[in-house]
Amino acid sequence: MIQVSLWLVNQRNFLVTVLCRDEDSSLIMKVRPSTRGGVSICLPKYSIIFLFPAVFGFIFVLRNMVFLKFQFQHKVNFTMIYPRVSTHRNMHDSFCTFQTPSTKDALEERLLLDSIAWPETSILQDPLSLEQTSDPAHSSFTILPPGRGGGEWRVGDQLEVMIQMYDFNGRPKTSGGDLLFSRLHNLKLGAGVAGQVVDHLNGSYSAVFSLLWEGSLSHQVTLVHPSEAVTVLRRLTSEQPDRVYFQSLFRSGSLSETTTCNVCLRPTQQPLCNYTDLRTGEPWFCYKPKKLSCDARISHSKGGFKQNLKAKEEKLFQSGVNMKVSLQASGPASVTVWPKKKGQPEVKNSSVKSGPSGYYYKGAWQALDGTTVQQFNTSSAISQCLKGKMVHLYGDSTIRQWFEYFRAALPDLKEFNLHSPKQVGPFMALDYANNILVTYRCHGPPLRFVNVPATELRYIANELDGLTGGSNTVVVIGIWSHFSTFPMELYIQRLQSIRRAVVRLLVRAPDTLVVIRTANLKALTLYETLTNSDWYSLQRDKVLRAVFKGLNVHLVDAWEMSLAHHLPHSLHPQPPIIKNMIDVLLSYICPQKGG
Template identity: 85%
Template sequence: MKVRACIRKVVSMRLTKYRIIVIFFIVLSQAVFGFIFVLRKMDFLEHKVKPTIPAPDRDINQVFCTFQSLSKEKSLEERLLLDSIAWPETPVLLDPLSLEQTSDPAHSKFIILPGRGGGRWHVGDQLEIMIKMYDFQGRPKKSGGDVVLTQLHNLKLGAGVAGQVVDHLNGSYSAVFSLLWEGSAQVEVTLVHPSEAVTVLRRLTSEQPDRVYFQSLFRSGSLSETTTCNVCLRPTQQPLCNYTDLRTGEPWFCYKPKNLNCDARISHSMGGFNQNLKAEEEKLFQSGVNMKVSIQASGPANVTVLPKKKGKPEVKSSSVKSGPSGYYYQGAWRALGGTMVNQFNTSSAINQCLKGKKVHLYGDSTIRQWFEHLNAALPDLKEFNLHSPKQVGPFMALDYANNILVTYRCHGPPLRFGNVPATELRYIANELDGLTGGSNTVVVIGIWSHFSTFPMELYIQRLQSIRRAVVRLLVRAPGTLVVIRTANLKALTLYETLTNSDWYSLQRDKVLRAVFKGLNVHLVDAWEMSLAHHLPHSLHPQPPIIKNMIDVLLSYICPQKGG
């Protein structure tokens, strides 16, 4: 019995020993697994680019364009912004489309209303007009939604101001002008798009957000491949390279090359444009017929403005859209409220204003115009040869004697430039986070045109990201001057309309203003500055308009005492 007890004791001790060994190896294996997991996680964080598993085939009509999930607060803001730009619905179009039932500027008319003065107007008064839309058969329209622009001008005086249009949703529109100069004032009304064309533009964005597409070149040694890239890529069996920015969450994808990995991306470029317009829909986008065509007056189209009555207050703009932000007189832009706009007509005046300043310009080619203007206006500002592509940048110019630095960098994708090195694809928010800022720093931001064909949610989220970076910059360096350039009008061909219509720009202009409202930033109202000027609309405004924009910028940098 004692022998059996001893044997059982020995066996029990050995089993305990083996259990300890087994438990030890289990714990060790879990630790190793955890360590490998951490390493993989670190590898993911260190290498931002990883191919994703291809999504299964889905119905082509199913939404394939998704964005980062938002917090409850950001989601609410997005909803409010989308509601604020809601456009009147157009009655269902006939199939096939009948041009005869759409808005026709040739049949449409406007009339100047007599106003309180019984047909006599003074400086400081408001002039109101009524616009009535008719179709091609001369029948009055019963719904709203047309894109209408109005302007008051006097070419001899170099004067002009934009009108504020109200859609009454029944085929009629009213517009109000502030009367700001003595003498003749000519009313001009333009139909940019009939409401039926807006319906098509909305459909294109909803159904084909990828109709403008991009490409990237991948290269390793002698092997190179080019694939399609976009914010939204239709699901295929081909894996994706995910270039979503880890800091901002900005989405960007490319189809993965067959024989190269995602880290081999060399460049970004505009790929092309799929028109995807039904043949009968082209009728809605005809230059000289129903796209950016003047509407004539029923009666006089001009009034004579008498001197201001004694005791009448000056015209002011209490907010951006309650009235005009400014007007032209003798070719110079005059602000209504806020900072007084001074004229910087000599290089010495510009030099004196920018002395000791760093001016950082971020955005698209309309911001690049500002860099080019300053570079040409200041003889002592010498541009460094960074061997950058002419369209793309980055650019840098320095006036060593006056301690002036001016830089330009394009915003991140979507970007319709010809060929951008992948290393130069930078998001504005990340660039702002890299600035020290301070009273010697000026930041200018202009971002709108390249987002026209994409869902508004993408643009809103980009602006929100930039706004957060602006807030961080102003917190750590309150003296930094931040200036936002708004969208502007442009000449419209069929291609320009489908990719960059004034309606697309108008919607983004409204969102841009709303996102930055309430921040300590300044606006350069490129929309009204291009609308109120007598020069033809252009994606890249002509030099006289750019000069006025630069005068506004410099007036923010160097405000006149008491202004």
């Protein structure tokens, strides 16, 4: 007996398997449904002579039917007739669609997800009992004594701070997972440096610093979120990745309709418009209008936000109570640092994995990666550096800030009126005398901007593929904030797509300067936390750095530059911080001779 199984792998591919068995020959055909959607047919073994022509004839007809359907869908902008089947690999109840990664990209994705794994913390009671969660008022930090005789701190030493977390009942926490930030600063000196926080997974933490300047300095520890709040943020992304939703306006003549759009659309009987980018594979979908075709889409905008917290979970996100609240010191909160002695050995701490990327001193950023950060304090200094350059800025509103900085700092940089939306762009400015061109374009969806023309929804990778590149070309990329509510897989795949385009650009034009702007901290309200918490940003910041590590690109470390500064955190950092970021960028473009 011969068993033939016909499988429909996808719309355009089929798999036929033939299994030979020694069974009792029977002239009766046995057909049974497959557990995976195929059909298994058992026939007498000599019947295979007649079956193969029939099977392949069936395949030929069906393939042509699918091909015609595919052509028709392409003509109507990939309207999907049936609810979409999720391809997401991790979510239990998934309705997010991602492109299928290559084996190499899938392995990298898995390693990246493992690298940002956060300690598991369960909500102790349902409804929540706030008393058992981390309380900054009961918690404290202690500066450990210096690791040398004499009790003196010297420039070059390592300073370590121990942090112990307690709950609202004053009991020590016994698990980790709190999100804590730490820094050393001296306001009078305009000095500040971010510390690395180490979670010991037992309620205690360490903050480790390099002592980089002499004088007095104070230590600050901030509880951004208790571990229980992080658990809620993780659950929201898993269960409600569509809590930020989008809309598109469709119009033809006097008829117009608005439908919901997203990369995560809950399945209904309503057909979908598939706007997946053909070059990058980036997915995007809208529910199809009832009376209009998918080709009638004219704009994209943020639709709204659905807040779905469980009972009392809002208590985990209270400003001044348990969200971005400073801890008190158990003992002195300040130390005095003396100049480094000749021949003084540095105190090394085994818990230090990596040092800071830089620090502020007298209000100016000092890089520790070997880059000499120059001060470009005048328009003439900036113009001289950018002379003959084309600077292309791609990303979100934190990159748009840089375009606005150049417009304000360079009186001769005249902006063309492209009649672009103020928030969205694209923007272009030219200093004709100095041959300077500066452009800005926002990244593709998900994009929480208002009223973006559909024709301006461009993906960064495609834009990079359109650049010639060369020594006169500067590319700046900043993409993180708008991905906060979505599964990390979506962000990883977007960065992988951009990285491939960066590699192609550097292959054809190795002298092109590519700069990546990292994420930064922001002020947090309940809404801001549920859509763009610092925890979400931290996770994406780690992934961003890892994806571009090893490439011939430069980083502007917006994360440390916002954490180390004394100014309040803001999604759009204040002018002194932006000025320091631009100084770093210009120092990459015009490195100091001999530096």
